[in-house]
Amino acid sequence: MFKDFRKLSFDWVPKELKHREAQMKRLMTLFRPVVDSNVSQNVSIKGAVGTGKTHLSKLFSANFEKLAQEKGKYVEHVLVNCRQYYSEDMVLLKVLSKFQPHFPDRGFSVPEKTEILRKELNKTKCHLLVILDEADVLLKRSGSDLVYTFTRFDEEVPGTKASLSLILISQQDVFRLMDSASVSTFKRTNVITLDKYGRDELKDIITDRVDLAFHPGTVQEDSTDLIADIASEGGDARFAIELLANAGMLTDEQGTEEVTPEHVRFAKAETFRTITEEKLAELDKSKKMTLLAIARKVKKSAYINTGEAENSYAVVCEEFGEKQRGHTQFWKYIKDLDALGFIDTKISGEGVVGKTTLISLSEIPAGQLEEILAKEIGGSE
Ligand SMILES: Nc1ncnc2c1ncn2[C@@H]1O[C@H](COP(=O)(O)OP(=O)(O)O)[C@@H](O)[C@H]1O
Ligand SMILES: [Mg+2]
Numbered sequence: 001m002f003k004d005f006r007k008l009s010f011d012w013v014p015k016e017l018k019h020r021e022a023q024m025k026r027l028m029t030l031f032r033p034v035v036d037s038n039v040s041q042n043v044s045i046k047g048a049v050g051t052g053k054t055h056l057s058k059l060f061s062a063n064f065e066k067l068a069q070e071k072g073k074y075v076e077h078v079l080v081n082c083r084q085y086y087s088e089d090m091v092l093l094k095v096l097s098k099f100q101p102h103f104p105d106r107g108f109s110v111p112e113k114t115e116i117l118r119k120e121l122n123k124t125k126c127h128l129l130v131i132l133d134e135a136d137v138l139l140k141r142s143g144s145d146l147v148y149t150f151t152r153f154d155e156e157v158p159g160t161k162a163s164l165s166l167i168l169i170s171q172q173d174v175f176r177l178m179d180s181a182s183v184s185t186f187k188r189t190n191v192i193t194l195d196k197y198g199r200d201e202l203k204d205i206i207t208d209r210v211d212l213a214f215h216p217g218t219v220q221e222d223s224t225d226l227i228a229d230i231a232s233e234g235g236d237a238r239f240a241i242e243l244l245a246n247a248g249m250l251t252d253e254q255g256t257e258e259v260t261p262e263h264v265r266f267a268k269a270e271t272f273r274t275i276t277e278e279k280l281a282e283l284d285k286s287k288k289m290t291l292l293a294i295a296r297k298v299k300k301s302a303y304i305n306t307g308e309a310e311n312s313y314a315v316v317c318e319e320f321g322e323k324q325r326g327h328t329q330f331w332k333y334i335k336d337l338d339a340l341g342f343i344d345t346k347i348s349g350e351g352v353v354g355k356t357t358l359i360s361l362s363e364i365p366a367g368q369l370e371e372i373l374a375k376e377i378g379g380s381e
Contacts (some may be wrong), residue, residue, distance in 0.1 A: 001214060001215060001218050001248055001251060001252045001257075001259075002164050002213060002214060002215070002248060002252070003212075003213060003214055003215050003281040004111070004213050005213060005245075006214060007209060007212040007213040007243075008209060008213050008214075008241055008244065008245040008248075010238060010242075013055050013058050013059060014055070014208070014212075015058075015059075016050050017055060017056055017059060018201070018204050018205060018208070018359070019197065019201045019204065019205075019218065020052055020056055020194070023045075023056060023192050023194060024056065024059070024060060024063075025106070026192055026364055027043065027060045027064075027192065028060070028063070028064070028067075029041075030043055030190060031060075031064055031129075034068075034075070034127060034165055035067060035068045035071050035073045035075070035127075036071075038161045038162055039162050040127075040153065040154055040163070040164060040165045040166075041161035041165045041166075041183070041190070042150075042151050042165065042166045042167075042168075042186050042187070042190060043167050043168075043190045043191075043192065044135075044164070044167070044168040044169070044170070044174050044175075044190060044191050044192070044221060045167060045168070045169045045170075045191075045192045045193075045194065046058060046169075046170060046171070046172070046173065046174070046184070046191060046192070046193050046194070046196065047061055047171065047193060047196075048171055048172060048192030048194075048196050048234075048235065048236070049234075049236055049238065050197075050234065050235070050236030050237045050238035050239055050240075051194040051196060051197065051235065051236070051237070052194055052196065052237060053133070053169045053194055054079075054133055054169065056194070057079065057131050057133070057167055058079065061077035061079070061131065061203060064077070064129065065077065065298075068127070071076065073127065074124070074125055074126050074127065075126070075127045075128075075129060076098065076126050076127075076128050076129070077128070077129035077130075077131060077233075078094065078095050078098045078128065078129075078130055078131070079131040079133055080094045080095065080131065080132055080133065081133045081134055082132055082133060082134045082135055082136075082138035083134045083137050083340065084169065085138075086137050086138050086142060087141065087142050088110050088139045088142055088145065088146040089113070089137075091132070091138065091146060091300065092110060092113040092114065092117065092146070093105055093116060095130060096113060096116060096117055096120070097126075098128075099117075099120045099124070100120070110146075118153070118163070120316065121163040121164065122160070122163065125161075126163070127162065127163055127164070128163065128164050128165070129164075129165050129166075129167065129168065130150055130164060130165070130166050130167070131167045132147070132166070132167070132168050132169065133169045134169065134170065134171075134172040135147070135168040135169055135170045135174055136171065136172050136174060136177055136339075136341075137339050137340060137341075138179060139174060139177035140177060140338065140339035141335075141336075141339045142334065143179075144177065144178040144179050144182040146180040147166070147168065147178060147182050147208070148178075148179075148181060148185065149350060150164060151166055151182060151185040151186060152185055152195065167232065171341075175188070187252060195235070196234070196235020196236070197230060197231075197232070197235045197236070197237055197240075198232060198235065199228050199232035200242050201299065202227070202228040202231050202232055202235075203224060203225065203228035205237050205240065205241070206224045206227050206228055206231075206240050206241070206244055207224055209241055209244060209245065210224060213244075213245075214248065214259075217258075217363045218251075218257065218258055218259060219244075219248070219258070219259040220258055220259060220261070222260070222261045222263050223259045223260060223261050223263065224244075225248065226261045226264045226265070227240055227243050227244055227247070227264055230243065230264070230268060231243060238275075239271065239275065242271050242274065242275065243264065243267055243268065243271045246267035246270050246271050246274070247259050247263045247264045247266075247267040248290075249267075250263050250266055250267050250270075251263045272368075274366070274374070275283045276368060276369070276372060277372060278363050279342075279364070280369075280372060280373065280376065282338075282340070283337075283342075285322070285377060286322075286325065286329075286333060287336060287337060288373050288376060288377050289313065289316045289320065289322060289377060290309075290313055290333040290334065290337060291337055291342055291343070291369065291373060292316050292369070292370060292373040292374060292377065293309060293310075293312035293313035293315070293316045294309050294312070294337075294343060294359055294361065295366045295370045295373065296312055296316075296366075296370055297309060297312045298359070298360060298361050298366050299366040299367060299370065302360055303346075303358040303359065303360050304358070304359055304360075305315070305348070305356045305357065305358055305359070306331070306334065306357050306359065307356075308325070309334070309359055310330055313330060320377055320378065331367075334357075334359065341362055341363075342361070342362060342364075343359055343360065343361055343362060344359070344360050344361070344362050345358065345359050345360075346358050347359050
């Protein structure tokens with residue numbers, strides 16, 4: 001069945017991104033002055049999950065480094081995923097480790113690390129393209145100081161050649177999460193928006209992956225049509241590719257020769273589940289318990305307040321024999337879950353009891369969350 005399963009993996013980068021040519025061109029146009037006139041540039045890329053943001057930025061930086069090389073300029077890039085590296089310290093460490101692989105993770109403050117980076121870029125004559133992927137997580141958890149520093153990196157030392165450019169990638173409007181000083185250093189027009197893929201675009205993407213990953217004649221045309229139909233609801237290429245992979249594996253397991261629409265239908269529920277499980281895997285046990293507590297309450301109403309959430313959390317702790325953490329710690333769990341996009345919070349209007357924070361779930365249905373979380377927490381003893 002499979003000619004090359006790796007081509008379906010989420011970290012395999014295709015050589016071209018169909019239907020993103022205009023955005024690729026725009027990126028090139030915006031960054032061209034970096035090599036032509038030694039200036040720096042700041043750009044933000046915005047789009048829903050699976051619209052190709054990460055892969056566009058990876059492909060772009062490879063192309064851009066090549067262009068620079070042809071012009072005799074030295075450009076490097078570093079891509080930081082801010083879900084993993086969500087504090088200023090972590091991001092700077094990740095950036096520095098590009099140049100000094102064994103840079104110590106303790107002993108240097110944020111300003112010291114910034115200075116070391118500046119010296120390093122100066123010494124090597126390198127123009128560094130810093131890509132902060134899922135930048136909203138960094139902005140929500142740690143504020144916009146580091147983004148501010150990066151956007152004005154070269155203004156601190158007048159007369160020197162520009163040494164750092166920035167790409168901020170996010171599902172949401174990053175400007176809303178930045179303070180006014182940081183926003184003012186950004187050109188509002190430097191936003192590249194990736195719309196959700198339409199049905200026919202997804203069909204194109206899937207057809208290409210079928211050719212790359214499967215032996216000829218093993219995936220029925222009806223099946224790729226159905227995958228495109230199902231995935232077009234979210235416009236999400238990642239979901240489409242994962243559905244294709246799961247349908248293929250299911251077909252393999254059953255020992256049949258062709259991926260049929262029925263295999264796709266069976267793989268659909270499984271794909272929703274694996275994507276949810278992958279997302280939840282990044283949470284530690286305490287945050288999983290907090291999320292479970294919220295899921296249980298939210299099942300019965302759209303929004304709950306923090307008091308209700310905390311009561312439910314107490315019950316969950318008792319149920320799983322875990323020590324209940326204090327109010328301050330609980331509040332931090334809520335903030336982190338919000339920053340990571342698992343829940344949405346908003347402040348209620350002024351009521352009898354004053355303002356309160358209201359919590360709801362973002363994407364994953366409460367019932368599904370509850371089921372998977374209860375199993376995972378119970379099983380991780
Ligand atoms: N235009 C495209 N052509 C081919 N593959 C694509 C395209 N857009 C996205 N993909 C694939 O879909 C998956 C999700 O893309 P990704 O860049 O991770 O999305 P995002 O970062 O916006 O969530 C990746 O496997 C990527 O290779
Ligand atoms: Mg991404």
